Amino acid sequence: MTGLRNKNFIRIILLKVPVILLFVSVLNDYDFNYSGLKYFSFNFSYILIFYYSLKKTESLGYTYIFIAGLFNDVVIGTPIGLSSLMYLILCVAASYLRNITLRPSLLKDGIFFLLTILIINSLLFLSLKFIFNYELNYFDQIINMVFTFLFYFLFSNLFNFFENYVVRNNNAG
Amino acid sequence: MEPSRDDFVIALRSAFLKKGTQQRFSLLSLIFFSIVFLILGSFNFKIINYVKAGIKEVVYRSSFIVSVPENLLKDSYLRIQNHKKLYKENEKIKSELEILKAKDLLNEFIISENQRLKNIVDDHLFKSDTIIAKVLSDKSSPYLRSIVINKGSKHKVNLGMVVIDGEYLVGKIVEVNYSSSRVLLLSDLNSKIPVIVEPNTVISILSGTGKDYGVIQYSKKYEDIKNESVIYTSGAGSLFKAGIPIGRMNINNLSDEKKVDFFSDFSQLKFVKVVSFKKSENK
Secondary structure, eight states: OHHHHHHHHHHHHHHTHHHHHHHHHHHOSSOGGGOSOTTOOOOHHHHHHHHHHHHOGGGSOHHHHHHHHHHHHHHHTOOTTHHHHHHHHHHHHHHHHHHHOSSOOHHHHHHHHHHHHHHHHHHHHHIIIIISOOOOOHHHHHHHHHHHHHHHHHHHHHHHHIIIIIIHHHHHO | OOHHHHHHHHHHHHHHHOOOTTOSSOHHHHHHHHHHHHHHHHTTOHHHHHHHHHHHHHHHHHHHHHTHHHHHHHHHHHHHHHHHHHHHHHHHHHHHHHHHHHHHHHHHHHHHHHHHHHHHHTOOEEEEEEEEEEEEEOOBOSSOBEEEESOOGGGTOOTTOEEEETTEEEEEEEEEOSSOEEEEETTSTTOEEEEEEETTTEEEEEEEOSSSEEEEESOSOGGGOOTTOEEEEOOGGGSSOTTOEEEEEEEOTTOOOEEEEESSOGGGOOEEEEEEEEEEOOO
């Protein structure tokens, strides 16, 4: 009986891993988005949201994403609602890609992801620079975008592994 | 209408409006909420401000808790690194201590002499109220170089108060919540403070760069600024007390930029002092 309860608990935790990861990445002091290294930064939240909105919509609810965006704004000091908007646009893009894709391929997903983050970061840059008068470093944004795109392939495989082997095995067992 | 255009519209409409089994809101409604938040937030709408304050309290606290394991790892790594350096540093420090002891005696004499002279010329002395605060979050974002501390209006922290690490200037308070505050670091792009470069007494402005160093700007006597010169607050504008050490010039011959390396490492702040300086009556 206790074993069954433990198993259920682990199953629930494993199903909630994407949400936990999202909130930890948003709240954590150490953000991959700005790691402090000179020419290296990437946005882990973008990768996580895009992947799960594309492949496992049920794992990461839109409401959680919206709240994570609000939290992110508070943590990094951007106008409240801006990150939520960007995250949700990412979800729209992922959802659109899911609707039009018949045969999924990682490369196509990656290229679509690159286009989406290009649009999102441009929107972010324009709104912060011209509406909210923030000083931004354009070069940092480019670096961030390039690494986010490159890391999508790595994390996509990691998430695939996690979903296919860890979560599925636990459900089957 | 062409079939491909139809497909596009259907796919897009579905992306915006379709809800999963466990989704309470569609993407469109959440996007609408975000835009409402943004617009009302920019107009300082009262309800949004309350929501913001609530989220801030929750986020700052939970951010601190979430960061505990990672901070623990970071601290352990730093501790190991420090142990490695310890022996060499000990030898060096011993020899430096002897020199400093001698200098300290001289300093004590100079301080008392300085106070005596200030009294004679009827200059004001500064009195300060100090609040020790713990750094809750030192997240560096590409948009804002700031830290969040665990003292707020409850502890009589006010906007514009000076934040110091040891004896070195770190920044100033730019946002005060009930039990937490945000400190804008000197390295932030929007930080500009009046400074004095010694030796040669060059009055200038220190600007943040968004990176881990600052730059000297708006000075007419650039040629008088030498490498290794020390930067202090000038006291102009009455925000900062004059003479708080900030950093050291790091002039590279290859670039025209007048770089300043801060004395305090902003990425390693654990506790800071929040200080307000008031002019006190001469005794």
